[in-house]
Amino acid sequence: MYDELVKLISNVGFPVAVSVYLLVRLDKRLEQIIMLLSAMEHRERERRP
Template sequence: MDQLIPIISQVGFPIVVTLYLLYRIESKLDLVVQSIQTLPERMKERT
């Protein structure tokens, strides 16, 4: 147990940062997917 606490304190911060960045990227990817899905409809409207 005594060895586990330093490992968590050393590895915990990078894990939190990684999860935060993944969450941010996921929201951006959702917008990209939505744009790609609406693209055919927009192209039909222009022709």
């Protein structure tokens, strides 16, 4: 992982490498949030008469 990060920084520059890293991390969290919201919506639908 470290070697790939160093190659990425040397090829495209530090700001781009940091942006890509943050987008990848954000994507994982967004998937979790979407799953939780879907579960909450499903529970709410089950509670309604």
